Amino acid sequence: MSVARQSLMDRYRRYLPVSDATPSLTLGEGSTPLVAVPRLGKRFGVPGLHVKVEGQNPTGSFKDRGMVVAVAKALEGGARAIICASTGNTSASAAAYGAAAGLETIVVLPAGKIATGKLLQALVAGARVVAVQGNFDAALRVVRELAADERHPVTLVNSVNPFRLEGQKTAAFEVCDDLGRAPDILAIPVGNAGNISAYWNGFREYRAAGLIPDLPAMWGFQAAGAAPIVLGHPVAEPDTIATAIRIGDPASWDKAVAARDESGGRIEAVTDAEIVAAYRDLARDEGIFCEPSSAAGLAGVRKLAEAGAVPAGAIVVCVLTGNGLKDPATAESVIDAVMDAGISAAEVQEVLGW
Numbered sequence: 001m002s003v004a005r006q007s008l009m010d011r012y013r014r015y016l017p018v019s020d021a022t023p024s025l026t027l028g029e030g031s032t033p034l035v036a037v038p039r040l041g042k043r044f045g046v047p048g049l050h051v052k053v054e055g056q057n058p059t060g061s062f063k064d065r066g067m068v069v070a071v072a073k074a075l076e077g078g079a080r081a082i083i084c085a086s087t088g089n090t091s092a093s094a095a096a097y098g099a100a101a102g103l104e105t106i107v108v109l110p111a112g113k114i115a116t117g118k119l120l121q122a123l124v125a126g127a128r129v130v131a132v133q134g135n136f137d138a139a140l141r142v143v144r145e146l147a148a149d150e151r152h153p154v155t156l157v158n159s160v161n162p163f164r165l166e167g168q169k170t171a172a173f174e175v176c177d178d179l180g181r182a183p184d185i186l187a188i189p190v191g192n193a194g195n196i197s198a199y200w201n202g203f204r205e206y207r208a209a210g211l212i213p214d215l216p217a218m219w220g221f222q223a224a225g226a227a228p229i230v231l232g233h234p235v236a237e238p239d240t241i242a243t244a245i246r247i248g249d250p251a252s253w254d255k256a257v258a259a260r261d262e263s264g265g266r267i268e269a270v271t272d273a274e275i276v277a278a279y280r281d282l283a284r285d286e287g288i289f290c291e292p293s294s295a296a297g298l299a300g301v302r303k304l305a306e307a308g309a310v311p312a313g314a315i316v317v318c319v320l321t322g323n324g325l326k327d328p329a330t331a332e333s334v335i336d337a338v339m340d341a342g343i344s345a346a347e348v349q350e351v352l353g354w
C-alpha cells in the first residue's frame with residue numbers, strides 16, 4: 001500500500017485484538033485533532049477546556065474507530081455480510097467499511113428519526129436500509145434476532161460486538177498521547193453507552209502499561225428526554241433533538257455505571273436547549289461545527305462549571321462525537337438568514353449596513 005500515514009489498527013496494534021491473520025483495512029480513521037478552545041473555555045469559566053474532534057473521522061463520527069476493527073475481524077472470520085441497528089452514525093460507518101471490505105451491509109433504522117446526512121451516507125455506500133416503526137432500542141432487538149438466525153449468516157456490528165469497543169478505546173490513547181497525560185475530566189455524550197465504556201478501558205490500559213500515572217474522572221451526559229441511566233430505569237419513549245443519543249435502554253448500561261463509579265465521575269442529564277446553546281457557542285466561538293448530540297458533553301461541563309464542580313486549573317476534554325454537516329435541519333434552527341442584495345458593491349454595502 002502506498003499510504004504514508006499509519007492506519008489506526010497499525011498505530012495501536014499492540015493494544016488491539018488483531019494478528020497477521022487480520023486483513024488490513026483503513027479509510028484513514030483516527031488521529032483526530034485535540035483542540036484547545038480558549039474562547040469557549042473563557043465563556044464557560046473552564047480555561048483548560050479542550051475538544052477531541054471526532055467528526056474528522058472518514059464518515060464523520062467516532063464510530064469509524066470501532067467499525068474498522070469490527071469489519072476487519074468479520075472479514076477474518078469469513079463473513080459475507082454485516083448488519084446493524086442505528087441512530088444514524090453506526091449505519092453510515094458500517095456502510096462505508098462494508099463497501100470497502102466488499103461485504104453486503106444491512107441497516108435497520110427507526111423510521112423518521114435519522115439525520116438526513118447520515119441516511120444519505122448509508123444509501124450512497126450501497127447499504128440496504130430498512131426503516132422500522134419503532135425506536136432504536138426496538139431496532140437493536142430486531143437485528144440481534146436476525147444475526148442469530150443461522151439460515152442467513154451475518155455479523156452484528158453494533159457496539160455489543162466487542163471489537164467495536166476495542167477500536168473505540170484508541171481515542172483515549174490519542175488524548176493521552178497528545179496531552180502527555182490523561183485529562184482531569186473526560187466529558188462525553190452517552191447514548192448506548194459504548195463509547196464512555198471504551199474510553200474508560202483505554203485510559204485504564206494506558207495506565208496499566210505505565211504510560212500515564214493518573215486516570216480521569218469520567219463525566220457522561222444524556223439528553224434529559226432520554227436519560228435512563230440518570231433516572232435509574234429504561235425510558236420507553238426517548239425523545240431529544242440529539243438523535244444520536246435518543247436511546248432508552250443502553251446496551252452498555254452496566255459498563256457505563258462502572259466507568260462512572262470507578263473513576264469518581266458522574267452521569268447527568270442536559271436539556272435540548274442546553275445542548276443547542278453549546279452547539280451554537282462552539283461554532284461561533286471556535287469555528288468547530290459538531291452535531292447536536294456531540295455538544296451534550298460541552299453543555300454538561302458548562303452546567304457543572306457554573307455549579308462550581310470543575311476544579312480550578314482542571315484539564316477538561318470534551319469528546320465531539322460527530323460532524324455538524326450530518327444534521328442540516330438542526331443547524332437551520334440556530335442560524336441567521338442569508339441577506340439578499342443586487343449585484344453592486346453599493347447594494348451589498350446597504351444590506352451590511354455600511
Ligand SMILES: *Cc1c(COP(=O)(O)O)cnc(C)c1O
Nearest residue numbers: 089191192193194195244321322
Ligand atoms: C453513537 C453516537 C453517540 C453515542 O455513543 P454511545 O456509544 O452510543 O454512547 C454520541 N454522539 C454521536 C454523534 C454518535 O454517533
